[in-house]
Amino acid sequence: MPFFKTLLFSFAAATLLSAENPNNYKSELEAFQQYKQVQKKSFQIEKNSFETYKKAQEKAFTDYQKELGIFWEKPKLSNKKEWITYTTDKKTRTDVNFEQEKITIETIADSEQEAQENIHIALAKAVTQDTKSAYESDPLQQRINQIQKPKEVVDAQPDAKPILKNIVFTTSPTKEDVSKYVLNNTTNILSKDSSKQKGKKIYFVDVQLPKNTTYKRSQDYYQEVLKNSQKQDISLHLIFAIIHSESSYNPMARSHIPAYGLMQIVPKTAGIDAYQYLYNKKRLLSSSYLYNSENNIEIGSAYLHILYYKYLRAIKNPQSKLYCTVAAYNTGAGNVARAFVGTNDVNAAARIINELTPDEVYRRLLRDLKYNEPKVYLQRVTERKKVYEKIYQQS
Template sequence: MFKTFVASALLISCASAISSFDSYKKSQKSNFTQEKSQFSDYKKAQQKAFSSYIKELEKYWKKPIMTSKKKLVSYAKDKKSRTIIDFGHNRLTIETLAKETQEAEQKLSLALVQAVTFNTEDFYNNDEFEQQLAKIEASHKIATPKIDAEPVLAPIFFKEQPTKKSLYHFVKHNITPEKIQIQKSSKIKTDKVYTLTISLPKDATIKRSFIYYEDVKREATRQQIPLALVFAIIHSESSFNPMARSYVPAYGLMQIVPRTAGIDAYYHLYKKKRLVGSSYLYNSKNNIKMGSAYLHVLYYKYLHHIKNPTSRLYCTIAAYNTGAGNVARAFVGTNDTYRAAQMINRLTPEEVYTRLLKDLRYSEAKRYLMKVRKRMKLYKKIYES
């Protein structure tokens, strides 16, 4: 009798547990579906804000320029001056609208001081468009953490924290008549466009990588992936532009796409599905954590049937750019990663690399694989030798 009672109790308990778990899964799915809907609304609000901001800039500039993967663009409050840090080409350009040279030199001097002393938090808080996006994120209940206050250009130009004296000499050296170009045509008839262009040091990219060394080392170790791989990915994705933004949209140092890599990485880290917004990914610690987690997911889960670690590494690099399904297509014509792994396991790593360069669907992914492999050797020499 007691055994029958216990058995019945266990059955009821198990049925209840299963029912509870099913309810939990349905609840999680329902919550995530709701989040996806909110994110879709958030994207529409973003696009509306973007169009509105571009129209505002067009009052002053013939060709508005916005932050992209490898450019950080900052406009003054009056929108009549803009700073363009081109991390991809190691170039700093400052443009201002002014009626005469003396006014232009004053505005260029102020913008130059800000450019070389601002940290990521300063750039974010000074960016009217990003502040609009932050309000949109908050209204859609998307996480908006504090942006890290990390240096951007100061470590490139100065060995130590710049002083008023060193800044004065820096500005005096760079703001000279022969370095300023003048264009008569402007959207404002009474103004001319004054442009100052400064080349960044050749080792600017490497110097910027030092800023993120501790974060990269920690996350690479945690996710059991090569430190040089994370650095090479950051270099290739954004050239260490902490506020990188692309049309996909993808955000930050490692160009995380919220609705794909972002979901997989967040689930791997926190065991729940969640969509994150741009400001979450502009936080460099979050971005490196998410990007490293996604590399772990690709290497140890999506592509884990590939036995040779070097072959799997090449496929992981390509998959970070184009997706694991497209990597599989290069070998078997479908997105079946298991079938692709069986073929890959019969090839040498160099044969796998050659096959990827030949048969990857997109040229961008082929170039990406070549760049990352080459840059891995560079960062391995710098940080692992």
């Protein structure tokens, strides 16, 4: 019998015996305390394993970035708002900037003709790929996949969601449609001298995506957001505003923390809390698990539920609680409390908040949150929520 089960069995047996013999209570309590200590120690081992796994990933990123530095003066990797990919030879780079709604393609080539061919192929790929094919064809991601994951890490594969295809084309495109789009958007290829590859040039082109691409991208995730909104009793418009502010719908988003995916989930904090709330198990989530949009939105929505209905439950006014939830999603509930009472005591902060109007709470957060980032974040989410209320009026 596994050790945990043995201890649990012993505790259960001791409980039954203690009902008949009070002298057994001490051994019952000792067994339960031992069980809790072993459980705590075991999960610490799990977290240590994840730290080792995370460091191996970071090394893969660093090594890859060094290799890119042979060709590029400023090697770039995907971040919160940009999906950046390289060809296998590392000489062609595609940067989809979801926040600026723009694609930039750069290639190091010996001739204008070679550059044109490289750019045409890269642009066609960018506007037709889905998340699954993007994940599978990413050289860096394939290196990361070769790193052995700890057994305690929950893994999954990204789903096949369109990235730009539904925005660029009104119907499912044919090869002729894609070719026409590529030719129409690569008539102004420019060049500059390469600082890394002497005697070669970097050819590049900027392609502007359709207006309001970011808001239109929300339609691809509507069903998942609606399902989790209803399940967690969290506003659909809030979930959309959070996704927009976190990643601008970049499905391969990654920040330095690290946080992953659409709702920028941090595996060892929000990921643990939300997964335990959903499945009653403490688990660490892999990056590939969080690059799956269904998983990411489920975890992010669950974390919003935890913040609103558990951590901040002592706040009475729903609008005041909403403002604090948005700020807490970015900076943590403890830092929200500090804006009101100078400590991370959420219940003490709630007593102050309950004496204020929602507008006063909002202004207090903008004034007294410790860092500038959550202040800007609160403003953006609040404004974008209003926009999504207009876009999805009946939801």
